Amino acid sequence: MKIKHTYIILALGVIIWIIGALMELTHHPNANMVLFISTIVEVIGVILFLYKITRNRNLKDIFNS
Numbered sequence: 001m002k003i004k005h006t007y008i009i010l011a012l013g014v015i016i017w018i019i020g021a022l023m024e025l026t027h028h029p030n031a032n033m034v035l036f037i038s039t040i041v042e043v044i045g046v047i048l049f050l051y052k053i054t055r056n057r058n059l060k061d062i063f064n065s
Contacts, residue, residue: 001048001052003049003052005048006045006048006049006052009041009044009045009048010042010045010046010049012041012045013038013039013041013042013044013045014038014042016034016037016038016041017035017038017039017042019034019038020032020034020035020037020038021035
């Protein structure tokens with residue numbers, strides 16, 4: 001898995017979080033579930049990002065791949 005895939009997962013989590021926040025503002029009944037799912041996606045993205053950083057010794061290679 002490349003580092004750009006972890007960026008995409010993190011961005012997807014943020015997009016889902018924004019949608020959940022807008023749903024919460026409009027008092028949609030499933031807004032809490034959407035916010036929960038976005039949190040899970042963001043945690044997975046952070047874990048993958050940290051795994052990628054710890055497995056590669058040269059930080060310049062991480063951000064260029």
